[in-house]
Amino acid sequence: MSDGPYRVLADPAAGGDPAADAARELIAGLALRPWGQVAASVYETGRLVADAPWLTGHQQRIAFLLRGQRADGAWGPPEGYALVPTLSATDALLSALADGEAATDLIAPVADGLGALAGTLLATDARTLPDTPALDLLVPALVDSINERLAGLDRATAERLPRPPLALPVGLGPDRLRKVRSAVAAGAALPPKLAHFYEVLGVVPTDVGPDLTAVGASPAATAAWLTVAGADAGPAAHAFLRELIRDGGGPVPCPAPITVFERAWVLSGLGRAGVAVNPPTAVLQTLAGASGAEGVATGDGLPTDADTTSVALDALARLGRPADPGSLWAYETADGFCTWPGEDGFSVTTNAHVLDAFGLHLTAHPDADVRYRRAVDRLSVVLPGHQCADGSWQDRWHASPYYATACCVLALGEFGRGAAAAQAVDRAVRWVLDGQRADGSWGRWAGTAEETAYALRILLAASRVLPGLADAVTRGHAYLHESSTREHPPLWYGKELYCPTAIVEAAVLAACRSAASRFGDVDRSVVDCGYQARKTTT
Incomplete structure (x- = not known):
């Protein structure tokens, strides 16, 4: 064996x-x-680093992201498929950097991630990007988050990073994200499939109960809800996340x-x-x-x-x-x-x-x-x-x-x-x-x-x-x-x-x-x- x-x-x-x-x-x-048996997700693990550092396995998730960075600074598969995971991982490491976690070790990976995004992954026409689900929600949300984190860095850290605001790919705007976020904030009933992306919608669901295992079959969406509602509000979901994290050693899969x-x-x-x-x-x-x-x-x-x-x-x-x-x-x-x-x-x-x-x-x-x-x-x-x-x-x-x-x-x-x-x-x-x-x-x-x-x-x-x-x-x-x-x-x-x-x-x-x-x-x-x-x- x-x-x-x-x-x-x-x-x-x-x-x-x-x-x-x-x-x-x-x-x-x-x-x-x-x-289910699904390999660990860069995107989803990055969202937990950024949005739910209180969950066990936080340092293991940061280490997973650092191990997965490519030589060119990006994360994930070839071509435009690298865009979403690279945005998520870069944003996650920036969040850890802003929190003062291992600054020396994170500066270079963040700089390389920003370079890959500004140099190739975002410098494209949206029509050439793969038709992965909710790309027009995820990319604007993550670009906004990265730009906000860059603007909020202390001067000493900021001077060590490239700081041009990241721009969206040509032909991809923030309008749909804004409309969906406004609808969620107003309490509108959205299509059930959008629950899979709640972590970028700005408002987490209120129509979920304590017996729900996962929000939208997504660890990130589930963690976003628990971060706002509290682990006690969803004991079944919290137990599911703990088991998923323990099984993966920190990183999480999706879906x-x-x-x-x-x-x-x-x-x-x-x-x-x-x-x-x-x-x-x-x-x-x-x-x-x-x-x-x-x-x-x-x-x-x-x-x-x-x-x-x-x-x-x-x-x-x-x-x-x-x-x-x-x-x-x-x-x-x-x-x-x-x-x-x-x-x-x-x-x-x-x-x-x-x-x-x-x-x-x-x-x-x-x-x-x-x-x-x-x-x-x-x-x-x-x-x-x-x-x-x-x-x-x-x-x-x-x-x-x-x-x-x-x-x-x-x-x-x-x-x-x-x-x-x-x-x-x-x-x-x-x-x-x-x-x-x-x-x-x-x-x-x-x-x-x-x-x-x-x-x-x-x-x-x-x-x-x-x-x-x-x-x-x-x-x-x-x-x-x-x-x-x-x-x-x-x-x-x-x-x-x-x-x-x-x-x-x-x-x-x-x-x-x-x-x-x-x-x-x-x-x-x-x-x-x-x-x-x-x-x-x-």
């Missing part, structure tokens, strides 16, 4: 089914950590909790790949809400949505517990299906998952209401209509086209109808074949196990064995084995990019099982693909 937080499964020669063993351990982790989201994606992915699982009743019960009138939410504190509802329904159906998908009709629009009512944009992955849910329902109930059949026919055209010219798909919930393309290909390959669906799958397979890296991997910025897993699922969905396909699968499978000790980078859309580790590990396991099933001579050992199950002991 390894010395780190993972252990490699036993050699399959010893007997048993390695894939089933890995799945059992992964699912045991879902029950042991019901809030959290993601109970239903994590369980749905893990069980759906494994089930689709044919990995036998038998989750505990408590895990299954959290998915049951998908058949309610409006579906189910990702986790406590978030609104219901069509994406989580669809994947939860898919998971239940593949586990032999099908539920009525009628709740999804609440999300139907003229263009397809929205993630939630009033969504500003279109998600191909949400629509692919709705196609999965309806397709499975029709498979089990061929005589179902004709409305379901019409929706399947419609989505079989809608999804190809959103395919990029190169054969890929892009989506607003994941930075990698390999995730979006895998979602669409798997749905169209299994449930799509008509020539458009089949042709779209063929184009996607050819796109993947053309994009493999020299080391056998796939990835947007660099080869990753997660994106390679999605690429393999796309290739394995091909209706025929194209030239080079078996070789590409072999090389991709080998890469997953060789990359088994690497960390998964954040690729999922949130306030910043984040990594839901259990979901990613399940995707890798599913790809390995699918590869072994389709091309048995690639490698009969699912373990050899490099999947490592998270320890279930604490």
